[in-house]
Amino acid sequence: xxxxxxxxxxxxxxxxxxxxxxxxxxxxxxxxxxxxxxxxxxxxxxxxxxxxxxxxxxxxxxxxxxxxxxxxxxxxxxxxxxxxxxxxxxxxxxxxxxxxxxxxxxxxxxxxxxxxxxxxxxxxxxxxxxxxxxxxxxxxxxxxxxxxxxxxxxxxxxxxxxxxxxxxxxxxxxxxxxxxxxxxxxxxxxxxxxxxxxxxxxxxxxxxxxxxxxxxxxxxxxxxxxxxxxxxxxxxxxxxxxxxxxxxxxxxxxxxxxxxxxxxxxxxxxxxxxxxxxxxx
Ligand code: SAM
Numbered sequence: 001x002x003x004x005x006x007x008x009x010x011x012x013x014x015x016x017x018x019x020x021x022x023x024x025x026x027x028x029x030x031x032x033x034x035x036x037x038x039x040x041x042x043x044x045x046x047x048x049x050x051x052x053x054x055x056x057x058x059x060x061x062x063x064x065x066x067x068x069x070x071x072x073x074x075x076x077x078x079x080x081x082x083x084x085x086x087x088x089x090x091x092x093x094x095x096x097x098x099x100x101x102x103x104x105x106x107x108x109x110x111x112x113x114x115x116x117x118x119x120x121x122x123x124x125x126x127x128x129x130x131x132x133x134x135x136x137x138x139x140x141x142x143x144x145x146x147x148x149x150x151x152x153x154x155x156x157x158x159x160x161x162x163x164x165x166x167x168x169x170x171x172x173x174x175x176x177x178x179x180x181x182x183x184x185x186x187x188x189x190x191x192x193x194x195x196x197x198x199x200x201x202x203x204x205x206x207x208x209x210x211x212x213x214x215x216x217x218x219x220x221x222x223x224x225x226x227x228x229x230x231x232x233x234x235x236x237x238x239x240x241x242x243x244x245x246x247x248x249x250x251x252x253x254x255x256x257x258x259x260x261x262x263x264x265x266x267x268x269x270x271x272x273x274x275x276x277x278x279x280x281x
Contacts (some may be wrong), residue, residue, distance in 0.1 A: 010113030015191035120187035
């Protein structure tokens with residue numbers, strides 16, 4: 001190990017064997033490990049016989065811990081930052097500490113390894129040359145729709161983190177913003193016993209996930225193919241989003257008739273369109 005450094009160490013996202021040799025070495029040799037949840041991480045550390053002292057650093061105390069960490073680093077001690085799973089700072093604590101350490105001219109060094117983003121993208125079969133990580137999807141519907149609408153013209157593959165109990169609602173909302181024919185992948189429980197990748201269209205994904213409660217369990221990453229030139233320019237494949245369709249029809253027709261006509265045009269369920277119409281009114 002080099003001079004006193006802050007190491008940002010990636011840990012497994014499920015399978016303990018995904019720990020790198022360098023991660024084990026660094027965690028064994030640093031003076032202190034700052035961990036998001038010390039109880040959770042002590043299981044991993046015990047598995048690898050690592051006995052380095054632990055300190056809690058999570059979203060609620062990160063700011064308060066910065067001074068302590070910088071002092072240790074300035075005294076020549078090395079610190080490793082780990083979180084519950086994957087790469088710290090990726091929808092996880094650590095950003096404020098890393099920024100403060102950099103601003104103080106200290107050495108910050110990554111020990112790369114697993115992240116749910118790269119694991120999902122590497123195996124999803126969606127374009128991977130250019131992608132965006134959109135983080136967690138908001139829990140409340142208005143905020144969720146706003147966030148999704150912000151990506152409506154996005155051409156890159158989109159990667160979202162989602163909680164299992166909201167996946168059905170999110171897939172419903174995605175169909176309001178994106179074409180139901182858009183390709184999507186649900187990467188669930190990666191590296192664990194029940195790892196599954198569901199790769200199909202948004203509408204099929206919603207159907208499968210709704211019918212099979214097992215698909216609504218565990219940790220998940222949702223990936224969505226970006227908008228393509230070909231799709232938007234292909235006159236045989238004009239896609240009108242359901243809420244836009246309802247908005248147009250409601251200018252001329254009462255809600256019931258508008259939903260019925262929209263169902264014929266789009267092939268979507270009349271009741272779902274009726275509900276969209278109700279919200280628009
Ligand atoms: N720092 C982590 C990383 O590098 O991926 C992410 C932490 S974030 C708090 C946790 C979210 O990551 C989960 O809610 C889920 O969306 C995703 N995730 C983590 N492990 C996963 C796994 N084994 N399979 C699928 N998604 C996972």
